[in-house]
Amino acid sequence: SQQGEEDPQALSIQEGENATMNCSYKTSINNLQWYRQNSGRGLVHLILIRSNEREKHSGRLRVTLDTSKKSSSLLITASRAADTASYFCATRSNMLTFGGGTRLMVKP
Amino acid sequence: NAGVTQTPKFQVLKTGQSMTLQCAQDMNHNSMYWYRQDPGMGLRLIYYSASEGTTDKGEVPNGYNVSRLNKREFSLRLESAAPSQTSVYFCASSEAAGSNQPQHFGDGTRLSIL
Numbered sequence: 001s002q003q004g005e006e007d008p009q010a011l012s013i014q015e016g017e018n019a020t021m022n023c024s025y026k027t028s029i030n031n032l033q034w035y036r037q038n039s040g041r042g043l044v045h046l047i048l049i050r051s052n053e054r055e056k057h058s059g060r061l062r063v064t065l066d067t068s069k070k071s072s073s074l075l076i077t078a079s080r081a082a083d084t085a086s087y088f089c090a091t092r093s094n095m096l097t098f099g100g101g102t103r104l105m106v107k108p
Numbered sequence: 109n110a111g112v113t114q115t116p117k118f119q120v121l122k123t124g125q126s127m128t129l130q131c132a133q134d135m136n137h138n139s140m141y142w143y144r145q146d147p148g149m150g151l152r153l154i155y156y157s158a159s160e161g162t163t164d165k166g167e168v169p170n171g172y173n174v175s176r177l178n179k180r181e182f183s184l185r186l187e188s189a190a191p192s193q194t195s196v197y198f199c200a201s202s203e204a205a206g207s208n209q210p211q212h213f214g215d216g217t218r219l220s221i222l
Contacts, residue, residue, distance in 0.1 A: 043211075097153075
């Protein structure tokens with residue numbers, strides 16, 4: 001069963017634009033993590049936000065968490081072609097549970 | 109800087125055949141995991157090993173067995189492969205099975221069962 005559900009499933013933007021991906025989940029969590037997967041590769045950890053945090057930044061990434069709405073968003077600012085990948089949220093309660101992902105395409 | 113290494117990268121099997129997927133990590137991590145990824149879906153946990161000498165079932169363990177050979181290596185075995193097990197299999201590791209530990213992934217084994 002997928003705990004997290006990403007929205008949209010696919011997103012296509014121009015280089016330089018911002019990309020926003022959303023994640024909703026169903027049960028209480030300890031933390032929420034975002035991962036990136038390039039085509040044909042494994043997942044790479046991007047950022048972790050704890051349940052008592054509301055916002056976190058890492059370089060061009062900004063993650064927010066709203067536990068009352070059971071939702072999170074990942075914002076990538078000033079996107080680059082190299083950001084083209086699938087992005088997954090993963091929620092942590094007993095174990096790490098992944099959503100179905102957002103496929104992001106950044107056109108040069 | 110190998111990280112998590114999976115072998116083989118690709119494999120085609122016939123229904124009923126058996127095989128073992130290998131995984132090794134060089135980060136001295138305590139915990140290791142096996143996931144499968146199917147089209148349009150996120151990763152689903154098959155088995156995990158919180159520490160050397162222990163293994164536990166994940167969300168979809170049926171049809172699989174695992175062995176934590178030592179701290180570095182964690183293998184996944186399909187005893188009698190079925191077409192429903194066609195998938196991409198990922199191995200991951202983390203420092204511990206604790207809540208705030210990110211997982212590090214290998215590049216996957218693409219398995220087709222005819």
